[in-house]
Amino acid sequence: MAATETETRTLAYGAAFNEALRQMMREDESIFVAGEDVGAAGGVFGAFVGLQDEFGPMRSVDTPISEQAIVGLGIGAAVAGLRPVVDLMFMDFILVAMDQIANQAAKLKYMFGGKATLPLTITTSGGAGLSAAAQHSQSLEAMLCHVPGLKVVMPGTPYDAKGLMVACLRDDNPTVFVKNKRLLGKKGPVPEELYEVPIGVANVVRPGDAVTVVSYGRMVDESLKAADRLAGEGVECEVIDLRTVQPLDIDTVVASARRTNRIVVVHEAVRFGGLGAEIAAQVQEEAFDYLDAPVGRVAAPFTPVPFSPVLEAEYVPNAGRIATGIRQTLGLAEPPG
Amino acid sequence: MEVTDEVLVDLHRRMVRIRHFEEAAGRLAEESRLPGFLHLYVGEEAVAAGVCAALTDEDQISSTHRGHGHLVAKGGDFNRMMAELMAKETGYCKGRGGSMHICDLDLGMLGANGIVGGGVPIAVGAGFANKYKGNGAVSVVFFGDGASNIGAFHEAANMAAALHLPVVFVCENNEYGEYTPRDQTMAITDVVDRAVGYGMPGVIVDGMDAVAVFEAASEAVARARAGDGPSFVEAKTYRFYNHHGVQVLGMKYRSDEELAEWRTRDPIDLLEARLAAAGVLDADGAAAVHAEVAAAIEAAIAFAEQSPDPDPSELFNDVYTIAGGGA
Numbered sequence: 001m002a003a004t005e006t007e008t009r010t011l012a013y014g015a016a017f018n019e020a021l022r023q024m025m026r027e028d029e030s031i032f033v034a035g036e037d038v039g040a041a042g043g044v045f046g047a048f049v050g051l052q053d054e055f056g057p058m059r060s061v062d063t064p065i066s067e068q069a070i071v072g073l074g075i076g077a078a079v080a081g082l083r084p085v086v087d088l089m090f091m092d093f094i095l096v097a098m099d100q101i102a103n104q105a106a107k108l109k110y111m112f113g114g115k116a117t118l119p120l121t122i123t124t125s126g127g128a129g130l131s132a133a134a135q136h137s138q139s140l141e142a143m144l145c146h147v148p149g150l151k152v153v154m155p156g157t158p159y160d161a162k163g164l165m166v167a168c169l170r171d172d173n174p175t176v177f178v179k180n181k182r183l184l185g186k187k188g189p190v191p192e193e194l195y196e197v198p199i200g201v202a203n204v205v206r207p208g209d210a211v212t213v214v215s216y217g218r219m220v221d222e223s224l225k226a227a228d229r230l231a232g233e234g235v236e237c238e239v240i241d242l243r244t245v246q247p248l249d250i251d252t253v254v255a256s257a258r259r260t261n262r263i264v265v266v267h268e269a270v271r272f273g274g275l276g277a278e279i280a281a282q283v284q285e286e287a288f289d290y291l292d293a294p295v296g297r298v299a300a301p302f303t304p305v306p307f308s309p310v311l312e313a314e315y316v317p318n319a320g321r322i323a324t325g326i327r328q329t330l331g332l333a334e335p336p337g
Numbered sequence: 338m339e340v341t342d343e344v345l346v347d348l349h350r351r352m353v354r355i356r357h358f359e360e361a362a363g364r365l366a367e368e369s370r371l372p373g374f375l376h377l378y379v380g381e382e383a384v385a386a387g388v389c390a391a392l393t394d395e396d397q398i399s400s401t402h403r404g405h406g407h408l409v410a411k412g413g414d415f416n417r418m419m420a421e422l423m424a425k426e427t428g429y430c431k432g433r434g435g436s437m438h439i440c441d442l443d444l445g446m447l448g449a450n451g452i453v454g455g456g457v458p459i460a461v462g463a464g465f466a467n468k469y470k471g472n473g474a475v476s477v478v479f480f481g482d483g484a485s486n487i488g489a490f491h492e493a494a495n496m497a498a499a500l501h502l503p504v505v506f507v508c509e510n511n512e513y514g515e516y517t518p519r520d521q522t523m524a525i526t527d528v529v530d531r532a533v534g535y536g537m538p539g540v541i542v543d544g545m546d547a548v549a550v551f552e553a554a555s556e557a558v559a560r561a562r563a564g565d566g567p568s569f570v571e572a573k574t575y576r577f578y579n580h581h582g583v584q585v586l587g588m589k590y591r592s593d594e595e596l597a598e599w600r601t602r603d604p605i606d607l608l609e610a611r612l613a614a615a616g617v618l619d620a621d622g623a624a625a626v627h628a629e630v631a632a633a634i635e636a637a638i639a640f641a642e643q644s645p646d647p648d649p650s651e652l653f654n655d656v657y658t659i660a661g662g663g664a
Contacts, residue, residue: 032469058469064499066492072458073465073496076476079447080397080466099489103452104459107656111438112448113431114655149656173657247659 008191014047014184016158020165021048021085023194025055028083031169034061035070035087044089045125045184067093071100071122075108078120083169090136091126091178094144105174106149120175121168127180127218127268128316134304139217139269144176145246151175151199152246156220158188160243163197171199180218202249204256208236211326212256214279215266216242223266225319230326233335237326245275253279254286264296264329266322271299298325338391338555340548342617348547349612350626351386352605355406357630358415361638362405362422363583371422373435378406380577383604384509385410387550388477391558397445397476399460403576404449407479408439411446415637425644432647433655454480454487461493464504475561477505483514485528498535503561505554508571509544515580516590532569544574545604548611575599
């Protein structure tokens, strides 16, 4: 990268996503956006603001509240040669459209013997922390990752939000881009020019030698905070931001685990059957002899996401719980107080 | 479009091609020469033939479980179809899809679909692309009376109407959703009544009469092409074979008498009578069409049988997957 950090402009995560879309729509007339409230209103989270003004209602399409038909619109348009972006307002709503996502979009190319190209990007907003309760707060990425044919990205920074969105728009496979609702206002360096963050490449965001902490989405920030606390206790954590959960950059994770000999996976999704289970399985397959402790997992408990701010704070992993999980994996006592 | 003698002969040929393909597929299935499931279109030929005769190569169709007839009517190649049913590498989907996913995107046939109603939103998406590109093409959704009870159908029909898309909804009402009679699964007699709820015009047509289907489809297609939005055509039809496979008689869910009654209105017989009466094609002429198509079917079976199976090393091709399938 030519630009230094001081020269790089700062932009919020949501605005970085918006800029990726806007710049790509200028470049490629086959890209359009469709979904509930994405047009005139600019999206309930403002992620699509200004696109209808610049590109008109045919490229920024307000649809009925019909998740199956929204995804189907994208699939059919993609097969017919366009590069659609379809938005499902909340990640919870992918469940309403799961047939179109998992049975249709993910499988058409294969079932058709490779004839179909499906450059479809499904965007959605996941994660808890807004007291939005059990149907507007879930992290359901494990379900999507279980379906061959889909790519799933979950950026944790404004930089990655823009670069991964560009990568999704250029990909000829169906991709699911999961914005984290709590990160939308988070600011960070974002170059003005168009750039791509490759899908499937993790980022070592903090080097360390004592333990590998693997995370993605909003939990990266919490993991970094936990790493700061542990640094005060003389423990240097290596923090990896996966950025993409399907494909999973297991090589980066395994290489780190072989060096640190300990690994903790952190995610906002429930622990049972989550990405942590898959990562733990693959790490023990690839690095069993290197491990000094079982793979640790810090994740949400196996309950629906609660409404009450008090309960939700108990539910979502945070820096304190992550630090505790890391200490357990390291066999360290909790600090006094 | 005007019903010329050429159109009549064309409708006949499309139906005969479907009939022979399906009878051969049924025979092969009975002989255990086809893997997987088989849903035959015999009896419903007039619908696919009548609709597809009203389309151009640029127009798209989406299909159903019972999709062979739609692909044949759109101009599908017997060799590649038969090879796909036999799961061969030379098949339309290289043996990855089979009967329930057969397609030819070059012909605008967007695929049979294993999920009832699953193809409806996809065809609406193709219609959106046509409007987006301003290419004048139209997409047609084939679906059954059973699929009209699925949420995806309602969502997509409403979407097509709300966005004013060039789409034609063609309901093949064969009176049964798999093995359950329509009157047990909906409280209306005519599926087209639902069109009113979406604000689109709809007509009922005799689905055993290819000419009537052609005329209704032509009108709906012209409306879509002119930018006047989607419409709904309900074709009353009947499948002569079972939902799945070829067993016909002695079924508990529908009577042998009912089948016999519908058999008297075989769509090919009806059109051949009309062709003969009009002096367009006599019995010998019709027989020649049957013989020519039958020969092409035999050639397709031979082609398919001589074709190679897919290479197991290609299991991971044509899809985003992880190295070695992650296994």
